[in-house]
Amino acid sequence: MSDTHGKFIWAELMTPDKDAAGRFYSHVVGWELKDFGSPEMGYKIFEANGVGVGGMMELTDQHKSEGIHPNWTRYVAVDDVDATAKRFEEKGGKIMRPPSDIPEVGRFAVVTDPSGAVLCIMKPLPMDTGSFPEEPQHLTGHVGWNELFTDDVDSAMAFYGDLFGWTKDHDFDMGEMGPYRIFAYGGKQLGGIMKRPPQVPVCHWGYYFNVDGIDDAITRVSTGGGKVVNGPMSVPGDAWIVNCQDPQGAYFSLVSPRK
Numbered sequence: 062m063s064d065t066h067g068k069f070i071w072a073e074l075m076t077p078d079k080d081a082a083g084r085f086y087s088h089v090v091g092w093e094l095k096d097f098g099s100p101e102m103g104y105k106i107f108e109a110n111g112v113g114v115g116g117m118m119e120l121t122d123q124h125k126s127e128g129i130h131p132n133w134t135r136y137v138a139v140d141d142v143d144a145t146a147k148r149f150e151e152k153g154g155k156i157m158r159p160p161s162d163i164p165e166v167g168r169f170a171v172v173t174d175p176s177g178a179v180l181c182i183m184k185p186l187p188m189d190t191g192s193f194p195e196e197p198q199h200l201t202g203h204v205g206w207n208e209l210f211t212d213d214v215d216s217a218m219a220f221y222g223d224l225f226g227w228t229k230d231h232d233f234d235m236g237e238m239g240p241y242r243i244f245a246y247g248g249k250q251l252g253g254i255m256k257r258p259p260q261v262p263v264c265h266w267g268y269y270f271n272v273d274g275i276d277d278a279i280t281r282v283s284t285g286g287g288k289v290v291n292g293p294m295s296v297p298g299d300a301w302i303v304n305c306q307d308p309q310g311a312y313f314s315l316v317s318p319r320k
Contacts, residue, residue, distance in 0.1 A: 063140050067225030067246055070183065071136040072107075072115035072204055072268060075124065076309045079105060079117055081286075085307050089281045089315075090270050091202055109202025120309075131311035133268055135207065136169065136181040137225060145182050146170040148224060174220055176211045176257075176264035199271060205316045206269035207252030210261050214242050214254050227251070233297060267304070269316040275301040278315050 076082040083094045083105060092107040097116065105117040120131055139145040142160045150156050153175035160170040167185035174180070199205065211217040221227045221244070230250050232240035242254040257264050272278040275293050282289060282305050290312075292303035304314045 064247070065138045066140045067227060068138045069135050069204070069207060069246075069251065070138045070185065071181075072133060073136065073181070074107075074115065074117045074131075074133050074311060075120040075129065076117060076131050076307075076311060077120045077125075078309055079103070079119055082117060082307060082309055082311075085285045085287060088285045089278060089287070090272060107202075110200060112203075114203050131307070131309045132179075133311055133313055134171075134179055134181055135204070135266065135268060136183045139182045139184055139225075142168045142170050142182055142184050145224065146172055149174070149182075152220060152223070154220075174211075174217065174264075176213070176217065178209055178211060178264045178266050180266060201271050201273045203271055204268055205271040206314075208267045208269065208314070209252070209254045209264075210257040210267065211254060211264045212257055214240060214256055217254050218242055218244065265312075267312060267314055269302060269314040272315045272317045275303060275315065275317040278317060279303055282315075 074082060086092050086107065087094060090109075092109055092114070095106040095108055095113075097104040097106050103119060106113045107115040107117065120129065146156050146160055149172040155173045156170060157173060157179065158171035160168055162168050165186065167183050169181055169183040171179065171181050209217060218227075218229055225246070227244045227246055230243040230245040232242050235241050235255070238258065239256045243250055243252075244254060245251060279289055279293065282303075286308035288306050290304050290306055293301050296302050300316050300318060302314060302316045304312070306312055
């Protein structure tokens with residue numbers, strides 16, 4: 062297993078209205094939009110501080126017919142997409158989209174863990190830099206946290222530990238809700254795993270984008286046509302979070318100092 066296998070490398074939004082979604086996230090998070098390749102390709106890049114942090118693609122009628130809703134997902138780097146996808150399936154997950162190549166980008170697949178939470182796995186083609194850049198988790202506009210809602214925290218930790226090499230950092234006691242398990246990659250905290258509460262309909266991954274001041278960000282969500290579905294609430298680390306939906310219905314979250 063290489064030192065890049067198991068590393069989050071990309072975020073991606075599927076939305077039925079790329080123009081509206083682009084305006085919304087530029088307003089809320091401060092991203093700049095760039096075309097990937099040519100405008101005819103339709104794939105957009107979200108940039109923060111001149112660095113690409115994610116992309117956006119159209120949610121087509123075909124996607125909708127397959128039961129796919131507007132959503133954010135993330136890509137995890139793996140050494141071998143085909144072998145990792147097979148292991149997801151062997152360990153109780155599913156392959157939602159078989160491994161395939163994206164020209165000039167790499168090979169990827171869409172998979173779920175045994176609880177049904179969706180992720181993408183990818184082996185990118187070699188980059189000019191020769192290595193993956195470190196994700197600046199605390200910079201505005203970047204992904205600051207990755208969170209899994211699941212039905213069994215211990216089983217999920219074991220599953221991803223085996224597949225990606227993630228390790229338990231520590232548990233935060235949430236009382237009747239059980240432990241909030243902080244997981245790490247290479248000794249660096251990446252996110253948390255918690256038991257899905259009854260009001261959350263399905264197990265899923267959620268992602269927190271860093272903003273500069275949670276109160277102003279909440280205002281921007283509202284004025285941009287989105288809505289807050291939970292929060293704001295304080296979390297360990299002197300931070301505040303809020304869970305939201307964008308105008309097209311995709312779930313996302315924000316994290317920031319409260320100022």
